[in-house]
Amino acid sequence: MKRARIAWQGAIHEAVPHGADALRLADGRIVAQDQVVWLPPVAPRTVFALGLNYADHARELAFKAPEAPLVFLKGPNAFTGHRSFSRRPADVAYMHYECELAVVIGKAGTRIAKDDAYAHVAGYTVANDYAIRDYLENWYRPNLRVKNRDGLTPLGPFLVDAADVPDPHALRLTTRVNGVTTQEGTTADMIFNVPTLIAYLSSFMTLSPGDVILTGTPEGLADVRPGDRVETEIEGIGCLVNTIIDDAAWSAGSAQGA
Known part of the structure; x- marks a missing residue:
């Protein structure tokens, strides 16, 4: 469903x-x-975001693929819904989309074994985890100005029940900017898959219903500017639509309607 x-x-x-x-x-x-x-189809609780979880994306950024999950947290103000607007600040040089499979936790657990991980998943949705690349401090720590700006992480449109996604590692990811395909990949290329991430995170903290894991993005990033309509789509999950606006439109109160 x-x-x-x-x-x-x-x-x-x-x-x-x-x-x-x-x-x-x-x-x-x-x-x-x-x-x-x-x-957002779920009110996000703790949100874990993965950096460099696709080897091709790591190469695209001239980084070595990580040997352990690179995880950072995102605050609730970062999230917005389908057909929303996201602001590109006038003073930034490079802002890009990131089409990501989002895993929503449905059952609490600590020290979850990989074999039991899927029993703790409520479902999946699409995330577009925009980044302001100007402010990236280093390869392992995306700082607040890169990834935690208000409304810069659209989530949706739907939460798809886990039972309706037989294999979350066999899904096609596609991004289109103004109707032109700019990013294509597959969740099969994750370095750390969903059970691995759930086992890793729960090894040192409790995962709770409403927690969300953003699993990273493949290569194919491109700069986006005000007026661009960005569609991030994951096979079987949905197509999330978002439009970039400038400072003036954001200040005027635009938030929805893309």
Whole structure:
């Protein structure tokens, strides 16, 4: 099943797809997809992001592939929903998208064995983990100005139940900018796969429902600028749409409607 979280008529609702262009709310009402504000399909709790988890991406950045997971945390203000706007500050030289499979934890656990990892997964969604590359300090520590800006990590549109994704390591990732394909890859190329990441993180802390793991991106990065419409799509999971805006539009209060 695919499930969304939306804001409509002053309330937050859970919804499921209804045909190609509508959503069905829990109470049975039908609403057009372009009449709602899309929220991240899960309210993120602790969010773990992986750096350099695809060997081709590490090569693209002229870094050696890591020997252990490179993990950093993201704050809640970074997240926004499908069809939202994200700001490119006027003073930055290079801002790029990152199409990523997001793993949502559904069952708490500590010291989870790899063989048991999937039992702790609620489902999967799409993340676009934009980066302001100007401020990268070094290869292992993306700092706050790179990865934790308000609204710079769209998430959605839907949370897809884990049972409906037989193999999360056999999914095609594609990014399109203004309709032109700029990034293609497959989750099969992750250096550290989903069970490995769950086992690693839970070896020193408890994973809880609502925690999210962003699993990294393959090669194919490109600079994006105000007005660009960015689609990050993962086979079987969904297509997440986002539009880049400038400082003036952001200050005017634009947040949704891409």
